[in-house]
Amino acid sequence: HSVLTQPPSASGTPGQRVTISCSGSSSDVGSNSVNWYQHLPRMAPKLLIDSNNQRPSGVPDRFSGSKSGTSASLTISGLQSEDEADYYCAAWDASLGGFWVFGGGTKLTVL
Amino acid sequence: QVQLAESGGGSVQPGGSLRLSCAASGFTFSGYYFSWIRQAPGKGLEWISFISSSGHYANYADSVKGRFTVSRDNAKNSLYLQMNSLRAEDSAVYYCARESGGFDTWGQGTLVTVSS
Numbered sequence: 001h002s003v004l005t006q007p008p009s010a011s012g013t014p015g016q017r018v019t020i021s022c023s024g025s026s027s028d029v030g031s032n033s034v035n036w037y038q039h040l041p042r043m044a045p046k047l048l049i050d051s052n053n054q055r056p057s058g059v060p061d062r063f064s065g066s067k068s069g070t071s072a073s074l075t076i077s078g079l080q081s082e083d084e085a086d087y088y089c090a091a092w093d094a095s096l097g098g099f100w101v102f103g104g105g106t107k108l109t110v111l
Numbered sequence: 112q113v114q115l116a117e118s119g120g121g122s123v124q125p126g127g128s129l130r131l132s133c134a135a136s137g138f139t140f141s142g143y144y145f146s147w148i149r150q151a152p153g154k155g156l157e158w159i160s161f162i163s164s165s166g167h168y169a170n171y172a173d174s175v176k177g178r179f180t181v182s183r184d185n186a187k188n189s190l191y192l193q194m195n196s197l198r199a200e201d202s203a204v205y206y207c208a209r210e211s212g213g214f215d216t217w218g219q220g221t222l223v224t225v226s227s
Contacts, residue, residue, distance in 0.1 A: 035213030
């Protein structure tokens with residue numbers, strides 16, 4: 001089972017806009033929705049973006065998602081210090097009985 | 112409120128077994144698929160298994176197939192992960208997560224350490 005490709009790190013200063021990419025294949029990102037998760041240290045991961053671009057209740061509108069073909073991206077506008085975390089994309093792959101595949105994660109540093 | 116709580120983690124020797132549990136509350140447990148997801152030290156999230164709402168269907172990551180078994184008891188609102196033939200590389204924090212589109216609810220995780 002393959003892993004979605006994310007940059008290992010990203011950074012920005014408060015107020016900036018940062019985009020994290022996620023690249024997959026035709027069987028996962030290309031065929032199904034992408035979800036994004038925020039993982040703060042010593043906390044449970046949190047669903048940030050559902051179905052490519054939907055924000056669950058309580059997620060600030062600074063966070064947005066998009067998808068095109070076999071790639072997706074997470075954009076954080078108006079970066080804040082509390083956004084410093086690890087971010088993961090994930091997608092369903094219906095082949096081989098069905099399984100979820102995660103990206104390797106991107107560590108976001110707020111400078 | 113909607114909650115998941117894992118238990119059963121601990122230290123075990125290579126080749127040993129552990130059974131993780133995940134207790135659910137605050138929602139209709141039987142209506143959802145669930146997954147187990149783990150994070151090894153210094154590594155990213157890794158999906159390892161899902162189970163259907165009825166429990167009749169499950170699948171596994173190649174890394175655990177044949178060694179781990181997921182199950183559920185809808186009457187007890189509980190999810191389980193039986194882990195056999197454990198290896199050092201299975202050391203991780205194990206999370207149970209509810210699937211509703213994405214994984215919208217996660218437990219706090221339980222730590223499994225496999226070491227001699």
